[in-house]
């Protein structure tokens with residue numbers, strides 16, 4: 001978009017130690033009810049929270065006579081001149097950190113450099129520092145060798161009256177007999193005695209502190225200085241406007257504010273297209289975070305009364321890789337767009353933060369900034385170490401910030417970015433915001449439903465796979481329609497199955513209306529099953545009934561034959577029974593009606609009675 005930026009300053013570091021993010025309780029209290037972009041700083045350096053009352057042992061147990069002394073001269077606007085003076089008797093070699101991406105010089109006041117080279121910091125110090133390189137040199141001198149390295153830092157200190165914070169470049173040098181660093185602020189400034197530290201593996205205060213001056217003995221060879229101070233007077237404020245955006249900036253940062261307004265204005269139309277809403281107005285300002293969190297909070301928007309407030313951007317972020325401040329600025333703007341789209345951070349913070357990170361990195365990367373790439377790498381690296389069970393995200397809210405905030409940001413980013421990967425990147429979310437319409441998305445079930453509509457597939461299932469407790473309303477909606485058609489299309493003859501399917505359908509709809517999606521889905525699925533199989537079940541039922549009837553009838557007809565041997569035995573003594581006994585009676589002999597004797601078996605009774613009749617007849621004749 002043709003946005004020009006001032007060159008990145010030699011600042012941010014990338015070290016193994018830097019990934020051990022520590023956020024103090026104090027920081028957490030300040031994060032309360034703010035939507036911060038903390039997660040953006042997972043890989044950035046942070047201050048150790050340990051403050052030692054006494055300095056640790058000296059760097060070198062057997063001191064050599066050489067020495068490094070640093071001098072930081074800070075002006076009214078925070079611009080800092082850096083001098084590194086090295087002295088050593090005779091000949092020898094050493095190395096010192098210098099900027100990699102900006103100008104620096106060295107001058108020998110006494111003696112000569114015979115040979116020198118620039119190396120990676122990792123080659124001499126073990127860790128890689130992104131903005132620095134190591135100047136290694138071999139020298140000789142008839143007397144004392146004296147060399148001075150010089151470079152400048154535009155934002156050595158950030159200043160918004162009445163506060164200012166100086167944060168030194170990375171100090172790095174070959175271990176020497178003695179090392180020290182002094183900070184000199186403008187006349188009238190006052191260093192806060194409780195907020196002046198040298199920070200390496202340990203932290204400790206200055207050996208001398210007076211007004212605008214502090215002197216630190218350096219007990220480690222890899223260290224930074226952090227010094228807070230107060231200034232008299234009020235900040236000289238300027239107001240810049242661009243479209244819907246208004247930036248309230250201190251005069252000394254007006255150029256930087258203008259560049260950020262260019263960014264906002266440049267991406268506004270495409271972000272309106274993405275989120276499907278416009279913003280009435282957005283106010284922006286710089287801020288200096290608390291002393292303990294100057295490098296752990298990128299920016300924030302306050303959240304109160306269900307509304308998000310002005311965008312606040314941490315000035316120190318300008319010292320990170322080019323594009324990092326733009327990512328933070330976009331991150332906070334996304335919170336505004338999401339709120340305008342009726343998605344509240346109060347109930348869906350994980351979605352807010354995940355979207356803010358994903359969208360900001362994608363948009364700024366498309367503009368060609370290096371900082372967006374490094375941000376993505378940091379987030380991916382953090383996410384790769386996570387167990388992919390993110391149930392805890394659903395309990396995340398502005399009112400209850402977790403201690404391991406970085407995990408929450410990384411997990412949120414992971415979920416949002418992986419859904420984008422599966423369903424079409426930023427276009428997927430553009431579809432999502434178009435499907436929302438006038439709906440207010442207040443919980444994960446409804447969110448998953450709209451995400452599913454945009455994906456044309458059930459996202460609730462994907463979220464469930466990541467440990468979310470979420471109902472599948474997308475399946476419910478398709479089940480309702482499917483069940484309605486299946487039950488409604490059933491022939492009324494298919495009973496009682498049509499009736500039962502209809503009852504299940506009504507139970508399913510009632511359960512969904514009561515918010516019980518799981519029961520609703522089960523009822524509806526059962527209704528569909530029953531409706532589909534109703535014809536066959538009806539036929540089967542009819543067949544079964546007919547078969548039962550036929551069986552009974554056949555059973556009735558299949559009466560056993562008379563048991564003649566028994567009858568013969570009975571009639572012994574009366575002579576041989578004639579054939580008449582086993583023939584059906586003539587003249588409609590009503591065998592069936594002779595039920596006056598026998599053993600309960602009608603057929604036998606009838607036959608025997610016939611024989612009795614026949615026998616009686618014989619007797620009478």
Ligand SMILES: [Zn+2]
Nearest residue numbers: 035036037356
């Ligand atoms: Zn955020």
